[in-house]
Amino acid sequence: MYGKNLTFKTGGVDGCDCKEILHLIEEGKIDTTPLITHRFPLSRIEEAYTLFEEKCDGVIKVAVYPD
Numbered sequence: 001m002y003g004k005n006l007t008f009k010t011g012g013v014d015g016c017d018c019k020e021i022l023h024l025i026e027e028g029k030i031d032t033t034p035l036i037t038h039r040f041p042l043s044r045i046e047e048a049y050t051l052f053e054e055k056c057d058g059v060i061k062v063a064v065y066p067d
Contacts, residue, residue, distance in 0.1 A: 035060055041067045 024030045037060045040048035048062045 032061075036063045038062045040064050043067045 021030065025032055037058060038048065038051060040062060042064055045064055048064055051057060051059055052062050
């Protein structure tokens with residue numbers, strides 16, 4: 001990538017703050033209600049990824065939870 005002078009852009013999440021953010025969500029200090037538009041059990045994860053990838057049904061974020 002660098003040798004070819006390419007530009008790499010990502011919209012990923014900085015993983016170093018995830019523990020603190022999850023704690024704030026758990027305490028109710030951050031409301032994710034407006035962001036999570038769809039919820040799927042882990043057994044339906046392929047369906048969840050397809051929905052998100054194809055941007056169907058007004059999806060913003062998908063939450064996946066254990067069965």
